Amino acid sequence: MRILNRCPHCRTRATARSSRDMSLTFREVTFMCNNAECGHTYIVNMEFARTLSPSATPDLSLNLPMSPRVRERLAQQLELPI
Template identity: 45%
Template structure:
């Protein structure tokens, strides 16, 4: 399932123009509104915050809290 990010001004769909890895858990995204009348360009951060299903190949430096629930192995 794909979700689009709404523009914070006009709420129209936006697209990711660029993406840069900041840390192992965070990416900085540059977004552009698809509404030509608005034309807003902004930066957002995408950050991993918790685990729903644990990795079969975990990286030793990644420490995310595990949320017990629908996708949990426990």
């Protein structure tokens, strides 16, 4: 997956150089600014925020929040209180 990120200093596009999983829902991505004069290298943290479409093969050991809209739609489909 290609992620567009801009250097916080010069606003030039930066390229993801590496990444590593810290957990099932958290990843660190190392970016390098494409501007040779700037040369800033930095780490961006990516964290799971919420589910927009439930998985057909969920990992039940994970406690991943659903967006309020998804939760509302599922409740309506299952005729459950919200």
